[in-house]
Amino acid sequence: MIYVDADACPVKGECETVGTRHKVKVAIVSNGGLRPSQNPYVETVIVPEGPDVADMWIADRARPGDVVITNDIPLAAKCVEAGAQVLKHNGEPLTAANIGNVLATRDLMADIRAADPFRQGGGRGFTKSDRSRFLDALERALRKARTEGAGS
Numbered sequence: 001m002i003y004v005d006a007d008a009c010p011v012k013g014e015c016e017t018v019g020t021r022h023k024v025k026v027a028i029v030s031n032g033g034l035r036p037s038q039n040p041y042v043e044t045v046i047v048p049e050g051p052d053v054a055d056m057w058i059a060d061r062a063r064p065g066d067v068v069i070t071n072d073i074p075l076a077a078k079c080v081e082a083g084a085q086v087l088k089h090n091g092e093p094l095t096a097a098n099i100g101n102v103l104a105t106r107d108l109m110a111d112i113r114a115a116d117p118f119r120q121g122g123g124r125g126f127t128k129s130d131r132s133r134f135l136d137a138l139e140r141a142l143r144k145a146r147t148e149g150a151g152s
Helices: 012-021 053-061 073-082 099-115 128-150
Strands: 002-005 026-030 042-046 067-069 085-087
Touching: 002 012, 002 053, 012 026, 012 042, 012 128, 026 053, 053 073, 067 073, 067 128, 073 085, 073 099, 085 128
Parallel strands: 002 026, 002 067, 026 042, 067 085
Antiparallel strands: none
C-alpha cells in the first residue's frame, strides 16, 4: 500500500501513476477538498477535521511493505518506526538512520522561526527535478517495501 499525506502534496498524481503501474493500492488521505479518483487502485480517504487526524490515520496503518509519502516529520518518524518506507515529496528518503537528525533540524528551525517572527521565506519552489527525483525514489522505495513486506 502507498499512503499519501495528501494535504499540500504536489506528487499525488505521480503516486497514482506508479501505484497503478505496479498494481499497488494507493490511499490518498486528507481532510477534504480533493476530487476522488476513478482509478480502482486509488482510495480517497477523507478524515474528520482536526489537527493531525490524517497523520494519525496513516500512522495507525503503516507497516513493513508499505510506502508513506509525507513532508510531515513527526508522521514520518512514526511510520519509519512501524517499518514503512517513507519519502518526502522531493524524493528524499526518511529512514531509521536519518530521522533523528531530521527531527532535530525541524525543531531547531521551529525555534529559529519563533525567535524571529518577521523572518520571511526560506523555502524554495517545487521543481521538475524534484518531481523526477521523487518518481525515481518512489520506484526504489516500492521495490524495497515489497521485498520487506514479503518477509513479514
